[in-house]
Amino acid sequence: MTSHLVDTLRARRGDASRLFIETADGARITYAEADRRSAQYANALVALGLRPGDRLALQVEKSVEAVFAYLGTVRAGGVFLPLNTAYTPPEVAYFLGDAQAGVFVCDPASEAVLAPIARAEGVAQVVTLGADGQGTLRAAADASRTSFADVPRGPDDLAALLYTSGTTGRSKGAMLTHDNLASNALALVDTWRFTPDDVLIHALPIFHTHGLFVAINATLAAGSSMIFLPKFDPERVIALMGRASVLMGVPTFYVRLLKSPNLTPEASSHMRLFISGSAPLLAETHREWRMRTGHAILERYGMTETGMNTSNPYEGERLAGTVGFPLPGVSLRVMSPESGEALGAGEIGMIEVKGPNVFKGYWRMPEKTAAEFHDGWFVTGDLGLIGPDGYMQIVGRGKDLVISGGYNVYPKEIETEIDALPGVVESAVIGLAHPDFGEGVTAVVVARPDATLDEKAVIDALEGRLARYKCPKRVIFVDDLPRNTMGKVQKNLLREQYKGLYGS
Numbered sequence: 001m002t003s004h005l006v007d008t009l010r011a012r013r014g015d016a017s018r019l020f021i022e023t024a025d026g027a028r029i030t031y032a033e034a035d036r037r038s039a040q041y042a043n044a045l046v047a048l049g050l051r052p053g054d055r056l057a058l059q060v061e062k063s064v065e066a067v068f069a070y071l072g073t074v075r076a077g078g079v080f081l082p083l084n085t086a087y088t089p090p091e092v093a094y095f096l097g098d099a100q101a102g103v104f105v106c107d108p109a110s111e112a113v114l115a116p117i118a119r120a121e122g123v124a125q126v127v128t129l130g131a132d133g134q135g136t137l138r139a140a141a142d143a144s145r146t147s148f149a150d151v152p153r154g155p156d157d158l159a160a161l162l163y164t165s166g167t168t169g170r171s172k173g174a175m176l177t178h179d180n181l182a183s184n185a186l187a188l189v190d191t192w193r194f195t196p197d198d199v200l201i202h203a204l205p206i207f208h209t210h211g212l213f214v215a216i217n218a219t220l221a222a223g224s225s226m227i228f229l230p231k232f233d234p235e236r237v238i239a240l241m242g243r244a245s246v247l248m249g250v251p252t253f254y255v256r257l258l259k260s261p262n263l264t265p266e267a268s269s270h271m272r273l274f275i276s277g278s279a280p281l282l283a284e285t286h287r288e289w290r291m292r293t294g295h296a297i298l299e300r301y302g303m304t305e306t307g308m309n310t311s312n313p314y315e316g317e318r319l320a321g322t323v324g325f326p327l328p329g330v331s332l333r334v335m336s337p338e339s340g341e342a343l344g345a346g347e348i349g350m351i352e353v354k355g356p357n358v359f360k361g362y363w364r365m366p367e368k369t370a371a372e373f374h375d376g377w378f379v380t381g382d383l384g385l386i387g388p389d390g391y392m393q394i395v396g397r398g399k400d401l402v403i404s405g406g407y408n409v410y411p412k413e414i415e416t417e418i419d420a421l422p423g424v425v426e427s428a429v430i431g432l433a434h435p436d437f438g439e440g441v442t443a444v445v446v447a448r449p450d451a452t453l454d455e456k457a458v459i460d461a462l463e464g465r466l467a468r469y470k471c472p473k474r475v476i477f478v479d480d481l482p483r484n485t486m487g488k489v490q491k492n493l494l495r496e497q498y499k500g501l502y503g504s
């Protein structure tokens with residue numbers, strides 16, 4: 001047995017002298033070089049004590065070295081746990097402790113703050129990797145051998161642990177196996193017709209499924225290449241379209257690109273595919289994009305727990321406002337919340353999914369895992385319908401979740417922090433239509449009559465406790481929150497009342 005994920009990603013790639021990554025400053029890395037560099041990381045990590053099945057947590061800026069650290073971890077048989085760079089030290093402490101990470105990689109600039117926190121959580125090794133690719137982990141890799149015998153790992157062994165927040169407070173670690181990632185990468189390569197000649201503009205962060213697995217694993221599996229940008233910059237992306245073929249983005253990318261007068265049919269004529277996901281793409285954005293560029297954006301639907309589930313067709317109509325059809329090997333059904341029966345075409349219910357892409361469960365949460373499966377199907381928490389033509393539509397969420405610029409924000413987590421502030425009686429956090437982020441995180445707060453709280457005081461108090469993208473963009477003060485007869489806050493009424501807050 002060898003490493004199932006690594007072997008799958010290598011199987012079709014062909015000539016190792018081909019280009020894998022071109023960086024923003026023009027460095028060119030071939031597949032052969034990536035093999036050597038990831039071998040060096042694997043050797044360095046084994047020397048640090050990383051054993052098969054151990055978790056390696058990493059909170060670093062996007063860099064090519066971070067990609068090698070990901071590949072090196074998997075080759076060493078480890079479990080890769082990437083963390084959003086926006087997470088604050090208290091948030092990081094929770095993940096390190098819950099995952100019982102053996103190694104933590106952080107930015108050299110955060111080491112003084114994060115190393116003691118990591119040690120207090122029982123992490124044995126803390127090493128660094130900076131935005132410039134330098135640090136103690138890089139130095140250890142540089143000094144290591146360039147060949148490595150991949151640690152044998154089977155399809156069902158863990159390759160990654162990705163945390164997704166919960167509607168009930170604690171963040172849950174989704175356990176993703178080698179085959180979850182491998183099967184999904186192959187399904188995407190086939191569905192989106194990736195070939196070795198493709199050039200992907202990679203402008204997403206690499207600590208979530210979208211930028212890490214959808215983008216990087218699909219590139220690896222196809223043996224194609226990517227232009228690796230440190231972050232999303234619309235003008236840079238447009239300038240690169242002339243020598244690229246694919247863009248993957250969240251809807252905010254497309255909204256911002258449309259604002260540039262440089263987005264023209266000529267600028268995008270070399271591109272063959274624009275893919276959107278992580279949050280709903282407005283039908284209006286889809287239409288506008290088609291008018292401006294002549295391309296129909298291909299929208300797809302996924303989750304951390306499942307990777308990608310559905311995609312609009314490569315050939316055939318890419319229908320605005322839909323997420324298309326199940327990927328090869330994946331099954332979806334729409335269930336009635338009342339009867340628990342599968343619903344027919346056009347009826348709205350809870351989306352459930354089954355297939356090799358569906359995760360193994362939540363880390364150390366067997367009960368939570370059992371509660372989110374229904375006869376072997378994973379209950380997504382998304383509400384949808386399958387149209388008569390077979391296209392799936394996501395019509396809402398059964399879970400209390402706000403998606404801001406492609407990042408998930410769980411209101412419960414923000415409400416808990418706001419409710420703990422002096423002078424606050426209670427709060428409700430909602431998502432309101434936002435022209436840039438899709439949804440804007442908004443807090444509705446009931447303050448004590450004698451409190452001197454204002455909007456700025458609430459936002460300032462959350463700084464350092466919550467990642468910035470989770471902080472409310474606006475805070476509204478009210479006397480009471482609307483409740484139903486069961487005493488539950490009626491967020492739908494609040495969403496209706498404040499719907500124009502960020503403009504149309």
Ligand code: MCA
Binds near residue numbers: 205278404406468
């Ligand atoms: C940045 N800010 C945000 C967001 N991003 N606020 C709300 N929502 C956001 N998404 C805030 C920062 O905290 C900061 O606030 C200010 O905006 C500027 O920060 P900056 O980093 O310069 O922002 P940006 O570069 O403009 O970022 C916007 C972005 C970025 C490019 C849309 O958020 C992004 O790359 N999003 C992609 C997320 C993603 O990859 N999601 C995939 C998850 P302040 O000034 O107050 O400090 S995977 C997934 O969902 C599933 C599996 C799937 O289907 O893909």
Ligand code: AMP
Binds near residue numbers: 209305380
């Ligand atoms: P995450 O927990 O970050 O993996 O986010 C997964 C959630 O993002 C899904 O459960 C959906 O609610 C949402 N999502 C992803 N892609 C789409 C899409 N194309 N349209 C609507 N919602 C989406």
